[in-house]
Amino acid sequence: MKKVLIVTYYWPPAGGPGVQRWLKFVKYLPEFGITPIVYIPENPNYPIIDDSIGNEVPEGLVIYRHPIREPYKVAGFFSKNDAKRISSGIITTKNQSFLEKVMLWVRGNFFIPDARKNWVKPSVRFLQTIIEKENIDCLVTTGPPHSLHLIGNQLKQITKVKWLADFRDPWTSIGYHKKLKLTRKSQQEHKRLEQLVLNNADRVIVTSNTTKEEFQGITQKPISVITNGYDTDISVPKVTTKGFTISHIGSLLSGRNPAILWQVLGTMVLENDEFDSCFKLRLAGVVSEDVLQSIYDAGLRGHTELLGYVSHEEAVRLQQESQVLLLVEIDSHETKGILPGKLYEYMAAGRPILGIGPKGWDAARIIADTHSGFSFGYDDENKLKDVLLKWFEAYSNDGLIMDAQGIEKYSRRALTRELAKLI
Missing domain, CATH: 3.40.50.2000 (Glycogen Phosphorylase B;)
Structure with missing residues (x-):
């Protein structure tokens, strides 16, 4: 069976939609002759926790973990609520506190492409050994956070492994990007990194035709649309409310x-x-x-x-x-x-x-x-x-x-x- 290494930030017990896509792919890949291996942070700072979702992780799945330095944990010492809102994507433009404005500016201009950028270098060093040890055939990085694609970019240069970059959301065109108070230099750096990933990956995967059309203006690499979906094993009784x-x-x-x-x-x-x-x-x-x-x-x-x-x-x-x-x-x-x-x-x-x-x-x-x-x-x-x-x-x-x-x-x-x- 082929082996695929999946680099993802969101994984149980993380709640929210970000965890579902690759949790379900991992569940069904063995049916098609592919053995998934997952790489996740050892000590993530998830804004939402869903303890029940851990039951969906396939038994026997090989998972590698490596520590990550989370700036949101530090930010939480100053304002736990502001840090949690920004981490979960809740960026308001009305009645922002001075501290929230500062945190957004720091997030947008010092942490490019995102607050998980410090996980890139240690992950590359760690995964070099794993790719050789596990005889990996294919590498998948999924974002956001898009810093994970930088892990894929470096591993591609070092190991020559086949690399698929999966975009659950766009990068520089996503709605909240304009709210990060980016300087012109920071905007240019985001664009540069986006182009780097799109042009170095062997294939790009997106979840919508609109994103595919956008990326086709940036790269000549093949782009495939694989949407999110529903799990056929859902078996909750369909009983509608009376109201x-x-x-x-x-x-x-x-x-x-x-x-x-x-x-x-x-x-x-x-x-x-x-x-x-x-x-x-x-x-x-x-x-x-x-x-x-x-x-x-x-x-x-x-x-x-x-x-x-x-x-x-x-x-x-x-x-x-x-x-x-x-x-x-x-x-x-x-x-x-x-x-x-x-x-x-x-x-x-x-x-x-x-x-x-x-x-x-x-x-x-x-x-x-x-x-x-x-x-x-x-x-x-x-x-x-x-x-x-x-x-x-x-x-x-x-x-x-x-x-x-x-x-x-x-x-x-x-x-x-x-x-x-x-x-």
């Missing part, structure tokens, strides 16, 4: 605030007594203060249920018991290629998906192609209300179902088959 529940699973950060939706729902609550009596907005995950205030300003305080972070197992259950599943992305040209991992689990849950995102959003195309719901822009108020009213009417008549089509290609096993071909 008309719209659920969002995951973070709702500052820019990800569909005020148009809150306004439409607020109007429906005022106009329809039946809707008012049974509507519930259920939010599982981190919700920023300005998003929450926007929801309350629309008159939805009494209809909103805040669950906080939930385990992946609980998230799947919530998806399958909800009436409607909400998918939201920032209204920006830079976010067209962002495909949230939960999109695919939403499709597998068999519940209608309500998407709100930028024009030309890749997720909107997938939702339409699979007939798994509807997606709207941030200015489609009337169309949005019409769909919600139709769905509520169907719910009232016990007929709110979605007949999604062609989602089998997004199963984790099917996606791993495509990955195995590249390895």
Whole structure:
């Protein structure tokens, strides 16, 4: 069997979507004649912990660990809350404290490409021996954090091993990049490193067609789209709630605030007594203060249920018991290629998906192609209300179902088959 070494930062007990992609690939790769070996930090500073996810790590999997110096741990001595928010990607532009501004400037200009850059050199030294010891055929680095791709770049030069660079998100075009208070010199360094990785890797893997098109303007190396997906082994009973529940699973950060939706729902609550009596907005995950205030300003305080972070197992259950599943992305040209991992689990849950995102959003195309719901822009108020009213009417008549089509290609096993071909 071929051996592939996977270099990743996020691994159980880390929570959130970043851990799911390669945890599932590792699960299915042996079925296609490939033995995965994983390399992770020994002492990571994960912003979210999910103890239950450790049960999904395949028995007998070889895992190598090496210490990492985490600057967020040092930053936490000065402001634990600010450090945790920045580490988890919550970067607000309103009411920033002086300390938070300083931390962002330091993060953006002293830690390029990211705060895990100090793991690169010790990892390269450590993995040189592992590649020889394990007779590795292929190396995979996955980011963010994109500093892990610098590990791959150096190992490629030293060992000549085949190297695949997997981008779960874009690099310099990702939404939060502009909020890092980068100097011109820092911006140029990010661009230089991005080009270095894209041109030195043997193959680039991305999760959306938009990111593929962006990278094709930077490199001539082959680029493959392998999206995230859903796990075919999910077996939580599909029992929907009695009320008309719209659920969002995951973070709702500052820019990800569909005020148009809150306004439409607020109007429906005022106009329809039946809707008012049974509507519930259920939010599982981190919700920023300005998003929450926007929801309350629309008159939805009494209809909103805040669950906080939930385990992946609980998230799947919530998806399958909800009436409607909400998918939201920032209204920006830079976010067209962002495909949230939960999109695919939403499709597998068999519940209608309500998407709100930028024009030309890749997720909107997938939702339409699979007939798994509807997606709207941030200015489609009337169309949005019409769909919600139709769905509520169907719910009232016990007929709110979605007949999604062609989602089998997004199963984790099917996606791993495509990955195995590249390895």
